[in-house]
Amino acid sequence: MIRVLKIEVEPGVPVLTLEPESARRCGQFDGTAKAELFGREELLASAQEFPAYPRQFLAMAPGVLVLPEAAWLDADEMYYCCSLGNELLAVKADVGDFAAINPLEVLPTPVDGEAPCVVDKFYSPVFRIAGRDPRQLFCVEGLGTDDFKGFYDALRFRGLVFQEIWRG
Numbered sequence: 001m002i003r004v005l006k007i008e009v010e011p012g013v014p015v016l017t018l019e020p021e022s023a024r025r026c027g028q029f030d031g032t033a034k035a036e037l038f039g040r041e042e043l044l045a046s047a048q049e050f051p052a053y054p055r056q057f058l059a060m061a062p063g064v065l066v067l068p069e070a071a072w073l074d075a076d077e078m079y080y081c082c083s084l085g086n087e088l089l090a091v092k093a094d095v096g097d098f099a100a101i102n103p104l105e106v107l108p109t110p111v112d113g114e115a116p117c118v119v120d121k122f123y124s125p126v127f128r129i130a131g132r133d134p135r136q137l138f139c140v141e142g143l144g145t146d147d148f149k150g151f152y153d154a155l156r157f158r159g160l161v162f163q164e165i166w167r168g
Contacts, residue, residue, distance in 0.1 A: 002119055002142040005149060005162040007126065009059045013159040014051050016060040016093055019044040029063030030134035031106050035087050042092040043100065050095040057159030060091075060100065063135035065126070069097040071157070078151045085124025103137055106130050116166050119143075138165075 018026065022043040026034050051058065051068060055075070060066040065082075069090075072079045082088065085105040091098040105124035107117040109131050117129045119140055125148040126139050139148040139162075149162055 002168055003164050004116055004166040005139050005141055006165050007137040007139055008161045010159050010161050014049060014058045016045045016047045016058045016066055016098060029061050029102055031104055031128045033087055033104060034089060034102055042090040045091050045093040047093045047095045053158055055157040065101040066098050069099050075155050078155055081125045081146050081148055081151050084146060086126060103127055115168060
């Protein structure tokens, strides 16, 4: 069974707030590349606290996924999965270092199927869907390779909610 899942940040997770200059330069996380806006500079942010759990996703802005830089330790599969078709941005906060995952791939809506996006060929494990709010993120579960939700569960990441929007 193949499922298309909408990804959202779980309510109540720790919040990372971009500093005004970084927020201004980034604008919305809507699938446009941000790395060229910063060059080798890190995005600057602040947080109330560093997450107690090392593989905790944080809230920062719609359209981007954020986790502590240390979350990649012993999670090579998740790092590889998150880097496919996505832009990884370094975020420096007063409480530590973080990685922001900015998905760049926008999948077209199929013209002849009921699936909300193409599900039968290679694409980024985390993506956006054409015609929907560009700040919404999605993944596909059940293809067997580069399965973001599968790695999330197997490696015990926390802080995200997955809502099924289609199954087939």
